[in-house]
Amino acid sequence: QHAAPSEQARAFLARAAHQHFIDGESVPAASGQTLTTIDPSTGEELARLAAGDRADVDRAVRAARRAFNGQWSTWTPYGRQALLTRIGQILDERFEELIQIEAMDMGAPVSRLRGSKPALLKMVSFFAAQAASISGETLMNGIPGDVTTMTLKAPVGVVGGIIPWNGPLNGQFWIIGAVLASGCTAVLKPSEEASLSVLRVAEILCEAGVPAGVVNVVTGRGQDAGHALAAHPDVDRIAFTGSTQTGRSIIEASTANIKKLQLELGGKSADIVCADADLGKAVPGAAMGVFANSGQICFAGTRVLVQRSIVDEFTERLLAFTDTLRIGPSLDDTANLGPVVSQAQLDKVLSYIDVGRADGAELLRGGGRLDGELAGGYFVQPTVFGGVTNDMRIAREEIFGPVLSILPFDDLDEAIAIANDSEYGLGGAVWSQSLSTALRVVHGVHTGTMWVNCYGHIDPLVGFGGTKMSGYGSKGSAAHMDTYLYTKSVYMEL
Numbered sequence: 001q002h003a004a005p006s007e008q009a010r011a012f013l014a015r016a017a018h019q020h021f022i023d024g025e026s027v028p029a030a031s032g033q034t035l036t037t038i039d040p041s042t043g044e045e046l047a048r049l050a051a052g053d054r055a056d057v058d059r060a061v062r063a064a065r066r067a068f069n070g071q072w073s074t075w076t077p078y079g080r081q082a083l084l085t086r087i088g089q090i091l092d093e094r095f096e097e098l099i100q101i102e103a104m105d106m107g108a109p110v111s112r113l114r115g116s117k118p119a120l121l122k123m124v125s126f127f128a129a130q131a132a133s134i135s136g137e138t139l140m141n142g143i144p145g146d147v148t149t150m151t152l153k154a155p156v157g158v159v160g161g162i163i164p165w166n167g168p169l170n171g172q173f174w175i176i177g178a179v180l181a182s183g184c185t186a187v188l189k190p191s192e193e194a195s196l197s198v199l200r201v202a203e204i205l206c207e208a209g210v211p212a213g214v215v216n217v218v219t220g221r222g223q224d225a226g227h228a229l230a231a232h233p234d235v236d237r238i239a240f241t242g243s244t245q246t247g248r249s250i251i252e253a254s255t256a257n258i259k260k261l262q263l264e265l266g267g268k269s270a271d272i273v274c275a276d277a278d279l280g281k282a283v284p285g286a287a288m289g290v291f292a293n294s295g296q297i298c299f300a301g302t303r304v305l306v307q308r309s310i311v312d313e314f315t316e317r318l319l320a321f322t323d324t325l326r327i328g329p330s331l332d333d334t335a336n337l338g339p340v341v342s343q344a345q346l347d348k349v350l351s352y353i354d355v356g357r358a359d360g361a362e363l364l365r366g367g368g369r370l371d372g373e374l375a376g377g378y379f380v381q382p383t384v385f386g387g388v389t390n391d392m393r394i395a396r397e398e399i400f401g402p403v404l405s406i407l408p409f410d411d412l413d414e415a416i417a418i419a420n421d422s423e424y425g426l427g428g429a430v431w432s433q434s435l436s437t438a439l440r441v442v443h444g445v446h447t448g449t450m451w452v453n454c455y456g457h458i459d460p461l462v463g464f465g466g467t468k469m470s471g472y473g474s475k476g477s478a479a480h481m482d483t484y485l486y487t488k489s490v491y492m493e494l
């Protein structure tokens with residue numbers, strides 16, 4: 001049961017080579033170089049992308065700066081709000097086309113992507129509301145004489161957005177939404193593994209009325225185009241989502257002009273299942289907290305900590321649930337799980353499975369690549385390890401694949417200590433029917449986000465962020481706009 005790509009998606013994918021999108025136009029790489037992007041469901045070439053470098057980034061930044069200083073700066077908050085509302089309507093109409101492009105580009109099944117539509121539309125409405133609620137303050141002061149003081153919020157200028165491959169269609173709107181709401185302009189650098197939905201959205205934004213140069217896209221490799229954007233002297237801010245290691249390189253590259261950064265980095269989240277948990281919810285919740293998107297989610301609850309008295313029952317039910325998951329090509333409507341994004345990611349995940357075995361974890365399910373009809377794609381079986389201890393590498397390092405580790409614990413203090421014994425601090429959950437137990441864990445675990453008896457809700461009104469080596473700067477909530485606005489203090493003798 002394959003969803004046939006729509007005519008528009010087919011026409012977009014059939015372009016011989018996808019170019020950068022700069023100043024409202026598709027332009028080739030200055031170097032003339034291209035790179036290949038692969039459909040991870042088949043292992044075959046899907047499209048060619050412009051291989052951008054410093055010259056392309058420079059051209060895009062100049063376009064973004066011109067747009068920032070131009071007519072865009074005269075748009076009123078109502079105008080920017082109406083623009084975002086129009087974009088939301090177009091995304092709603094074009095969503096099926098966009099998810100087909102995304103599915104073929106990065107491997108997430110269409111069923112999963114289809115379910116992400118409300119989240120995308122909510123995000124766009126959130127930023128439409130932000131556009132009309134940017135405000136400063138009128139402040140009292142102790143200055144002798146008649147001096148009036150206030151603060152204003154002003155757009156920072158050109159924002160560089162560096163985007164990962166694990167969900168670019170929705171993920172890019174954390175940047176685009178805030179850029180349009182604030183009056184900034186942007187140069188986006190999507191991942192070389194999954195750039196197509198970002199390129200298609202740039203064209204759609206243009207159709208919706210976003211002025212040329214306000215949102216530009218440069219494709220290419222991280223070490224070339226990504227590095228050039230992070231290092232560019234005329235880029236004011238970087239919003240980056242990706243691995244902690246890349247985050248560190250971006251911090252280093254961005255020091256020359258003291259860019260402020262918003263960094264959403266890696267995770268190794270703990271999902272704590274207490275003896276009094278409702279296993280009817282906890283089992284699928286914990287399983288999909290890892291297996292969703294084939295484990296390629298930064299806040300995946302990859303360490304499932306289970307109270308020892310229920311480990312056997314939990315494990316049995318978890319394995320039964322795992323056996324019901326259907327793995328298939330991304331356009332197969334019935335698939336729950338697709339492939340991982342690339343050959344490199346497949347190799348990385350399989351090597352971690354070997355490491356888990358070698359370190360003495362017990363392989364309870366999966367552990368290999370799928371063969372038969374799916375042998376050409378990058379499919380990994382949903383994998384469950386039992387008897388894992390927190391010193392094992394599979395419990396410490398981010399695998400970014402469908403690998404779940406069960407770690408038994410005796411009491412709550414031990415569970416909290418294990419959860420905190422990680423360099424990351426992104427997400428986490430507790431499953432318990434006791435409010436006081438749940439709140440003890442919520443207070444005890446050092447992470448940016450905690451879920452109680454659920455996993456993975458994210459609402460822009462509430463926000464989502466990391467602590468420790470998972471980054472800084474909130475996504476969502478009013479604090480999101482801090483990356484895109486600066487505060488100007490004004491003293492007036494009238």
Ligand code: NAD
Nearest residue numbers: 163164165190191222226227242243246249264265266298
């Ligand atoms: P990655 O760090 O390899 O790449 C992310 C982006 O950075 C890509 O566009 C890439 O081209 C670019 N890049 C790579 N090297 C660069 C450099 N030296 N300078 C500038 N840019 C560079 O990450 P990925 O493999 O695409 O995504 C997976 C990682 O992202 C995981 O670690 C995951 O946890 C993290 N992630 C975090 C969140 C979050 O919200 N915290 C969300 C999604 C993904």
